Amino acid sequence: MSLLDIQNLSLAIGNRPILKDVDLAVAPGEVVGLVGESGSGKSMTAMTVMQLLPFTAKAAGSVRFDGIDILAATEDQMCALRGDDIGMVFQEPMTALNPVKTIGEQVAEGIRWHTKAGRAEAEERARKILDRVGLPEAKFPLTRYPHELSGGQRQRVVIAIACALKPKLLIADEPTTALDVVLQAQILDLLRDLVHENKMGLLLISHDLAVVTEMSDRITIMRHGEVMEAGETARTLSSQTHPYTRQLALASMHVPKRRPFFPLEGEMSPKATEGVASEGNVARSDIVSKMSSTAETPFPGRFAAISPPRGERTPLVSVENVSRLYPGRRTSFFGRSAPVHAVDDVSLSIAPAQSVALVGRSGCGKSTLARMILALDNPSAGAIRFRGEPISHRNEAELKPARRDMQVVFQDPYGSFDPRQSVEKLVAEPLHLLEKKPTPAERREMVAHALNEVGLGPADLDKYPHEFSGGQRQRLSIARAIITRPKLIVADEPVSALDVSIRAQILDLFADLNGRLGVAYLFITHDLTVARAITDEVLVMHEGRIVERGATKEILDRPQSEAAQALVAAAPDLHRAIARKIQEQG
Amino acid sequence: MTLQTEIPRESLTSLAAKALHHRSFIAGFFVTVLVAGMAALSFLWTPYDVTKLVISDKLLAPSAAHWFGTDHFGRDVLSMIMIGARNSIAVALVAVGIGIGIGVPLGCWAAARGGFVDEALMRLNDLVFAFPALLSAIMITAIFGPGAINAIIAIGIFNIPVFARVARAGALSIWPREYILAARAAGKGKALITLEHILPNIATLLLVQGTIQFALGILAEASLSYVGLGAQPPMPSWGRMLFEAQTRMAQAPWMAIFPGMAIVITVLALNLLGDGVADILDPKSRRRR
Numbered sequence: 001m002s003l004l005d006i007q008n009l010s011l012a013i014g015n016r017p018i019l020k021d022v023d024l025a026v027a028p029g030e031v032v033g034l035v036g037e038s039g040s041g042k043s044m045t046a047m048t049v050m051q052l053l054p055f056t057a058k059a060a061g062s063v064r065f066d067g068i069d070i071l072a073a074t075e076d077q078m079c080a081l082r083g084d085d086i087g088m089v090f091q092e093p094m095t096a097l098n099p100v101k102t103i104g105e106q107v108a109e110g111i112r113w114h115t116k117a118g119r120a121e122a123e124e125r126a127r128k129i130l131d132r133v134g135l136p137e138a139k140f141p142l143t144r145y146p147h148e149l150s151g152g153q154r155q156r157v158v159i160a161i162a163c164a165l166k167p168k169l170l171i172a173d174e175p176t177t178a179l180d181v182v183l184q185a186q187i188l189d190l191l192r193d194l195v196h197e198n199k200m201g202l203l204l205i206s207h208d209l210a211v212v213t214e215m216s217d218r219i220t221i222m223r224h225g226e227v228m229e230a231g232e233t234a235r236t237l238s239s240q241t242h243p244y245t246r247q248l249a250l251a252s253m254h255v256p257k258r259r260p261f262f263p264l265e266g267e268m269s270p271k272a273t274e275g276v277a278s279e280g281n282v283a284r285s286d287i288v289s290k291m292s293s294t295a296e297t298p299f300p301g302r303f304a305a306i307s308p309p310r311g312e313r314t315p316l317v318s319v320e321n322v323s324r325l326y327p328g329r330r331t332s333f334f335g336r337s338a339p340v341h342a343v344d345d346v347s348l349s350i351a352p353a354q355s356v357a358l359v360g361r362s363g364c365g366k367s368t369l370a371r372m373i374l375a376l377d378n379p380s381a382g383a384i385r386f387r388g389e390p391i392s393h394r395n396e397a398e399l400k401p402a403r404r405d406m407q408v409v410f411q412d413p414y415g416s417f418d419p420r421q422s423v424e425k426l427v428a429e430p431l432h433l434l435e436k437k438p439t440p441a442e443r444r445e446m447v448a449h450a451l452n453e454v455g456l457g458p459a460d461l462d463k464y465p466h467e468f469s470g471g472q473r474q475r476l477s478i479a480r481a482i483i484t485r486p487k488l489i490v491a492d493e494p495v496s497a498l499d500v501s502i503r504a505q506i507l508d509l510f511a512d513l514n515g516r517l518g519v520a521y522l523f524i525t526h527d528l529t530v531a532r533a534i535t536d537e538v539l540v541m542h543e544g545r546i547v548e549r550g551a552t553k554e555i556l557d558r559p560q561s562e563a564a565q566a567l568v569a570a571a572p573d574l575h576r577a578i579a580r581k582i583q584e585q586g
Numbered sequence: 587m588t589l590q591t592e593i594p595r596e597s598l599t600s601l602a603a604k605a606l607h608h609r610s611f612i613a614g615f616f617v618t619v620l621v622a623g624m625a626a627l628s629f630l631w632t633p634y635d636v637t638k639l640v641i642s643d644k645l646l647a648p649s650a651a652h653w654f655g656t657d658h659f660g661r662d663v664l665s666m667i668m669i670g671a672r673n674s675i676a677v678a679l680v681a682v683g684i685g686i687g688i689g690v691p692l693g694c695w696a697a698a699r700g701g702f703v704d705e706a707l708m709r710l711n712d713l714v715f716a717f718p719a720l721l722s723a724i725m726i727t728a729i730f731g732p733g734a735i736n737a738i739i740a741i742g743i744f745n746i747p748v749f750a751r752v753a754r755a756g757a758l759s760i761w762p763r764e765y766i767l768a769a770r771a772a773g774k775g776k777a778l779i780t781l782e783h784i785l786p787n788i789a790t791l792l793l794v795q796g797t798i799q800f801a802l803g804i805l806a807e808a809s810l811s812y813v814g815l816g817a818q819p820p821m822p823s824w825g826r827m828l829f830e831a832q833t834r835m836a837q838a839p840w841m842a843i844f845p846g847m848a849i850v851i852t853v854l855a856l857n858l859l860g861d862g863v864a865d866i867l868d869p870k871s872r873r874r875r
Contacts, residue, residue, distance in 0.1 A: 376771060396775055404773075
């Protein structure tokens with residue numbers, strides 16, 4: 001008999017239908033994967049089981065957990081179930097813990113509440129479970145606060161809270177999405193072990209098909225609030241009978257088609273490339289010519305655009321022996337502990353129109369390095385040059401020409417836009433860098449073209465960021481980055497917050513822009529599939545140092561350093577996962 | 587290829603249309619206009635002359651002749667409320683204006699610069715906070731002489747640190763956002779970023795604090811008037827009317843009730859207005875309505 005049995009579950013919030021006839025069952029000791037893109041109703045299904053729905057939600061159908069009718073249960077009955085028989089792990093370890101309480105208190109809280117145990121007894125049990133999830137007391141005493149732990153350690157605490165009372169069912173909603181691949185592998189291992197030990201049922205919710213495939217015995221694929229396909233993992237994914245399943249699988253393994261890159265192309269002035277690449281876009285090249293006349297184009301004339309051979313040119317970006325130190329924690333009134341080397345003696349160079357990936361685990365200094373390249377932060381030692389010009393320790397006025405030619409795309413499509421400005425103002429922000437300010441009409445036109453370039457329409461000009469989906473916002477972010485026709489775009493985890501199909505589209509867009517506009521990329525990522533998809537060269541960073549560098553394929557296929565090997569081994573891979581499942585399940 | 591870019595823009599008229607559909611904005615706006623109109627009317631006409639004492643009419647209950655009754659000197663309470671509105675509203679508005687005008691830039695500056703400037707400004711803030719406001723106001727009026735203007739300045743000075751703190755706290759929470767980083771990558775300086783991104787995003791905070799400080803301003807003016815340092819008699823103010831009514835609560839409750847109501851209604855109206863403005867300016871609420 002199954003532990004959790006959902007039948008014909010329909011859910012509406014207000015008048016909006018959210019779920020339609022969802023069927024799902026989890027047996028004790030079984031791992032069921034729930035896959036779908038954002039908005040497909042995965043989390044709402046989980047919330048229904050926990051009865052943590054918004055007040056206006058109306059559920060119909062049947063949800064039975066261990067013989068109890070959840071939909072008919074009172075709030076008191078649910079309080080007894082939550083955290084005791086049903087545990088839940090949330091996505092964002094940074095916000096799932098209360099920052100003003102110690103981890104010991106937070107783990108013990110549920111134990112004391114449900115078992116009426118005394119403080120000492122509850123702490124004893126908290127100590128045991130924390131030890132079990134890999135936070136032994138000797139190194140992580142109960143008195144630690146969440147901010148003293150890293151993201152992976154915090155997620156372990158969240159799991160400890162969820163599993164402290166040995167629940168019969170654990171619901172994990174995107175438990176590893178916010179973590180890097182190495183941590184992801186560790187956390188998944190931990191969950192798998194806990195399931196085996198306690199004969200727990202695990203409902204694993206994720207948008208990552210590879211992760212779910214690796215973990216689960218059975219899989220349920222959702223879309224628009226409906227179950228598309230459900231069944232044994234191996235069979236479902238190997239046969240891919242349902243078109244949506246195939247579509248998801250394809251998107252997960254998507255590699256954008258990159259146009260063979262002609263060395264000349266990207267190195268011409270934007271004006272010259274424009275008509276050639278995009279089938280004679282007259283209106284645009286008109287505007288671009290206005291821009292490039294103000295921008296400092298190294299090759300002014302149309303024919304002079306042909307540049308000397310690669311070897312003799314100065315690289316677009318060169319980073320020479322750069323270090324960034326952060327002062328250590330204050331240990332006493334006068335003393336400080338040793339400074340932290342966020343970036344330690346790093347050198348690299350990026351040629352025009354080259355696409356370079358900077359991969360490494362979270363906290364390895366990738367983002368700090370990126371900020372220094374963008375001149376948003378200054379190195380403690382070493383020099384960074386952009387087209388041969390040093391850009392560190394300069395004031396804004398001196399940086400203007402460099403700023404014009406480098407732009408940034410951030411990870412979080414929600415946080416990177418001012419919610420109070422219209423799309424037109426937001427995308428036009430870098431135009432501030434032009435010598436000659438465009439008139440409002442010109443500005444509007446330029447923004448419309450940038451939007452067109454990333455696949456959005458002019459109707460979007462007057463909208464506000466909250467009216468767009470995550471993928472569309474990332475397009476806006478790219479539109480903002482390309483509006484000044486930069487030579488370099490630094491993209492900090494640009495697709496890690498996106499659904500697989502959206503992610504495939506955004507990767508295509510990046511590849512397309514690279515071919516069309518000759519933009520050089522510095523891709524910062526912990527996701528090797530992204531690196532493989534669109535970059536020529538990879539730099540592997542570990543604890544502030546670059547430990548390995550070379551051609552992308554070379555490194556990803558035959559990693560030499562320990563750090564690179566760990567990354568490659570931990571990266572979820574759908575092909576491998578399916579093959580393994582088929583072996584297991586026959 | 588030509589792109590169609592003729593899209594109707596979000597104009598003032600469409601904002602006005604949105605305002606017309608916002609209930610609390612309309613209510614707040616209506617009452618505020620009413621109060622302001624009453625104050626304006628008092629320059630031209632009041633039912634009775636408040637400088638004339640008619641002792642025979644003292645402490646009359648509300649009636650057809652005196653809608654709000656009379657006080658212990660036989661003055662008409664309605665006329666006094668109308669004239670008092672000028673004083674109370676002017677003091678509170680200007681005091682809030684001083685607070686916002688000086689406090690918000692200081693707070694934003696502290697947040698943008700950080701380090702020593704931040705530290706110094708905030709400690710200066712603490713210094714002003716550390717003095718009891720009334721005591722310092724007495725000090726100021728003792729030096730420069732009593733009167734409505736000095737009362738305004740005194741109250742205004744004590745609004746500065748309040749707004750500086752709110753602005754700084756709000757700005758500090760906005761600065762680490764990625765869109766600020768993006769604006770910096772677009773080469774915008776700290777002043778421009780503050781103007782374009784920080785201020786619109788902390789405007790709601792400031793509006794709410796503004797309505798609170800407005801109510802406090804009216805009360806502060808009342809306390810100053812009570813100790814004889816605010817508006818000078820025979821010029822009435824809501825605050826002083828309340829305090830004069832204090833000892834006669836049992837005999838003539840109307841003397842306290844009506845000025846009290848006037849303060850409550852004005853503050854409530856401004857709160858509604860502030861809420862409404864914040865809502866209308868918030869893009870998220872715009873298209874939903």
